[in-house]
Ligand SMILES: Nc1nc2c(ncn2[C@@H]2O[C@H](COP(=O)(O)OP(=O)(O)O)[C@@H](O)[C@H]2O)c(=O)[nH]1
């Protein structure tokens with residue numbers, strides 16, 4: 001466990017928005033019990049996931065898997081967990097590489113749901129993912145088929161926040177074009193991405209939400225190098241350049257303006273979807289049946305089904321042949337039996353005749 005640097009604490013307060021200021025009843029509930037906030041990073045290896053996490057939460061990771069710095073936000077504590085997933089797309093069979101990531105998200109919902117079903121409902125452990133940062137390689141083209149596959153699956157399960165990794169490797173105009181293409185692909189492919197809540201009665205927050213929507217996918221420059229600005233502040237290199245990089249927007253969304261929205265949409269939309277889906281597909285208390293619609297499994301299942309059907313058909317044909325054979329055999333035996341019967345009958349009558357003849361003969365004697 002690590003404490004966050006005071007630099008971030010003060011920047012949270014300076015901005016004056018803060019989660020603590022949101023006039024939301026839910027805030028009071030969260031504030032009372034303290035919040036758990038879980039962020040997951042997903043993307044190919046080498047895209048700067050670990051670097052961004054270090055910069056975003058201004059602390060070095062103590063373990064590459066999970067860590068929990070405590071974020072003291074005015075009146076309440078936020079326990080932050082970062083899930084740093086190993087890169088996907090690194091393996092020979094890429095199609096399978098996203099399955100563990102999807103499984104992880106589902107499993108957290110499952111674990112939470114099981115705890116809810118227990119009579120003793122206190123002290124739940126909760127690693128449901130509130131925000132999933134999806135790292136897009138800065139190719140300058142558009143999303144890759146593998147990206148589309150995994151984003152589709154993630155988007156229906158978590159608050160998906162796409163980011164363009166290493167934005168500093170693209171020129172300003174290439175970056176703008178890249179962003180535009182990604183946005184079009186997201187719409188065309190029906191990928192669900194996180195939409196910041198727009199509060200109808202609050203113009204300021206509505207503007208903010210629209211601004212965030214327009215910036216997506218956030219272009220990111222991750223860097224742990226500190227530089228000193230002219231006015232003596234120590235900031236992270238390059239990332240403060242808002243012309244080229246949406247780092248500040250993303251950080252503000254995550255830890256300041258929309259943390260609560262991310263938490264409540266996870267609870268009310270994503271967790272609720274999972275719960276209802278599971279209720280429909282299985283009886284209460286039954287173990288989880290369907291892990292994930294992995295296309296690899298589907299293919300295998302399909303092949304197995306086909307093989308099974310063929311085998312059944314072959315067995316059936318064999319059985320029918322055998323049946324025919326039995327019928328023929330039965331007919332043959334019946335005929336034999338009939339023959340035997342008639343033989344017996346003729347032998348019997350022969351015997352009768354013989355007996356008759358024998359009787360006469362003895363009488364003559
Ligand atoms: N140019 C550039 N390099 C970066 C950026 N972020 C990280 N890197 C570098 O990319 C490499 C991989 O970063 P890392 O965070 O380990 O990637 P991960 O595998 O996704 O966790 C490291 O050498 C970083 O210094 C960035 O925004 N721009």
Ligand SMILES: [Mg+2]
Pocket residue numbers: 049050051084
């Ligand atoms: Mg890493």
